[in-house]
Amino acid sequence: MAPLLELVHVKKRFGQVTIAEDVSFAVEPGAAVGIVGPNGAGKTTLFGVVSGDVRPDAGDVLLDGRVVSRLDPAARCRLGIGRTYQVPRPFDKMTVFENVLLAAQQGARARGPESYAHALAALDSTGLAPDANRLAGSLGLLARKRLELARALATQPRLLLLDEVAGGLTDLEVGELVSVVREANERGVAVIWIEHVVRALLATVDRLLCLAGGEVIGDGDPREVLASPRVREVYLGTDAAVGESVT
Amino acid sequence: MSAPAGAELGSKGAAARGVTRGARSTTGLGALWVAVVALLAFMPYLVSQADTSILLNFFVLLTMATMWNLLAGYAGMVSIGQQAFVGLGAYGVLVLADAGFNPVAAIPVAAVMCAAISLPISLLVFRLRGGYFAIATWVVADAASLVISSNSSIGGGTGKTVPGMSSLGPRAFEEVTYWAALAVVVVAVGLAYALLRSRLGLVLAAVRDNEVGARSAGARVATARRIVYLVAALGCGAAGALLAVSQLNVQPASVFGVQWSAEMIFVTMIGGIGTIEGPVLGTIVFFLLQQNLAHDGAWYLIIFGSLAVAIAIWAPRGLWGTATSRLRVQLFPVGYHVGRPRRTRDVVPEPPAAPPAASTT
Structure with a gap:
């Protein structure tokens, strides 16, 4: 069985700065993978490469064993890649329901009542249903992050890319978010989650990648990866939160 | 549309909610618009010929403005070259009338021709954005005007009279052109409304608010823009065709102005x-x-x-x-509203002790 997602020798530079130097890894259907790494390690850029926002200088992205490197973000979303952005990108002048409905109608190609059902289900699972008729622009940070997640879920993804959805939230809120992500994962959606809040990751993922300097420097069981000397060396002094949870 | 939507949603108590278009009932609005159009249709019998002619020009401009609003107000494409399609629509009628077509029947044909021409033009001007796009559309309009002006078989720079309408008396001519204009503006506004209520309308709204977010949610932005550009060419072409039919004379400097x-x-x-x-x-x-x-x-x-x-x-x-x-x-509700089913008498009252889900499944 072909992996759901495969990155093959992906390379990306912005000017003199190398963001990804020969990054390769594969994700099986239904997997839950976390990605950690210091700021500037190229995590978000890597998501861009997978979702189609960023064109790599070299290497390929495969979905279901098929090369999708030339497809634009909309086409990749329709093939089953749903993503959230670190800074939420809501459609401010549309209602919360309309935000999610767009994702159901475009990403999941649903119509009429079916699209309404997808949208309402995504609002239910993220707890946004009471705000369905509010304008997205009037939401606070937590609700915006939830909306970002609801929109990605409404595209009915097979692969969900989460970019720091837990940042800036309280412990209680992080707990709620973890349960939403786990629920999606239990339904068979593969999850790749970039997160600095490591305890959220450890509650969800069964595999952890560590990126640094454009390379994968750790890959495997989350606790083993965090305990490995090379990962600790990269992190020490650069990120207090991770430093604490490792020790 | 709204009532069955609520019934089909099975999961997590969704059956208790209905999805409607706009926050209020739309039946009253529909009746209002039917009444307005019916009243306008009787205008030739109610007002003077001069006023009928003013109303006709009103419909022509409203058709154009509705199209420009779709382009700039919804799809973010500020065109200052829509007169390209006004002119081509007018000349479409002229050419078809010269070939023996009824000029009024030629209006929809000329409009469709404009939409067809706009497709290759879109491949050209869509390579540009913002102000550059605006200038490019103007260049296309002037180029079209020059090509037409240099063609003496359709009147060159001085223009030509549209044949085929002389069999009508002045009164009948006035009425026929008026109703043609009314039909065009009703179709134009109706089409714009239908477009904005459709899935495409939601895409346009999303692109306006956040283009990157829209793409990542699966929206095909370029396709959406191209459809709007085609529709705008269709509408402006119809408006130009109306000008040709009502003024009976087509001049490049005027229709491509x-x-x-x-x-x-x-x-x-x-x-x-x-x-x-x-x-x-x-x-x-x-x-x-x-x-x-x-x-x-x-x-x-x-x-x-x-x-x-x-x-x-x-x-x-x-x-x-x-x-x-x-x-x-x-007056034209395009949004969505999530709420309880509109007619509350349709909801079977639940026994107080029963859990909410029991009655729905």
Whole structure:
């Protein structure tokens, strides 16, 4: 069985700065993978490469064993890649329901009542249903992050890319978010989650990648990866939160 | 549409909610619009010939403004070259009438031809964005005008008379052209409304708010823009075809004039860009001003200019947008509303002790 997602020798530079130097890894259907790494390690850029926002200088992205490197973000979303952005990108002048409905109608190609059902289900699972008729622009940070997640879920993804959805939230809120992500994962959606809040990751993922300097420097069981000397060396002094949870 | 939507949603108590279009009942609005169109259809019997002719020009400008509003107000494409399709629509009627077609029957044909021509043009101008796009559309319009002017078989630079309408008496001519114009504007506004209520309308709104977010949620942005560009060419082509039929004379300098774009932009801006109602209100204001000020010569242009500047500065959402920002009135509801099923008597009352889910499954 072909992996759901495969990155093959992906390379990306912005000017003199190398963001990804020969990054390769594969994700099986239904997997839950976390990605950690210091700021500037190229995590978000890597998501861009997978979702189609960023064109790599070299290497390929495969979905279901098929090369999708030339497809634009909309086409990749329709093939089953749903993503959230670190800074939420809501459609401010549309209602919360309309935000999610767009994702159901475009990403999941649903119509009429079916699209309404997808949208309402995504609002239910993220707890946004009471705000369905509010304008997205009037939401606070937590609700915006939830909306970002609801929109990605409404595209009915097979692969969900989460970019720091837990940042800036309280412990209680992080707990709620973890349960939403786990629920999606239990339904068979593969999850790749970039997160600095490591305890959220450890509650969800069964595999952890560590990126640094454009390379994968750790890959495997989350606790083993965090305990490995090379990962600790990269992190020490650069990120207090991770430093604490490792020790 | 709304009632079965609630019934089909199975999961997590969704059956208790219905999804409706707009926050209020739309049946009353539908009746209102039918009444307005019916009243307008009887106008040739109610008002003078001069007033009928003013109304006809009103419909022509409203058609153009509705199209420009779709382009700029919804799809973010500021075109100052829509007169390309006005002119091509007019010449489409001329060429078809020369070939023996009935000019009125040629209106839809000319409009479809304009939409067909707009596809290759879109491949060209869509490579540019913002101000560059605007200039490119103007260049295309001038190029089209030059090509037509240099073709002497269709009248060259001086233009030509549209044949085929002389069999009608003056009264019948007035009525037929009026109804043709009314039909075109009803179809144009109706098409714009249908487009904005459709899935495409939601895509346009999302792209306006956040293009990157829209793409990542699966929206095909370029396709959406291209459809709008085609529809706008279709509508402006129909407006130009109406000009040819009603004026019975087609001149390149007139039908390809940039004043058409200026008027489309003016009425859309003062009425309220990004609302269907805006161009309607803007066109009404434009014609009222024109009728009352035209005899003051250049003054009326100065007043138009000052009005446009004043609205751009103090009421950028236009007259309609400013007036309705607090009232939330919508004559053309395009949004969605999640709520309980509209007719509450349809919901079977639940026994007080039963869990909510038990009655729905």
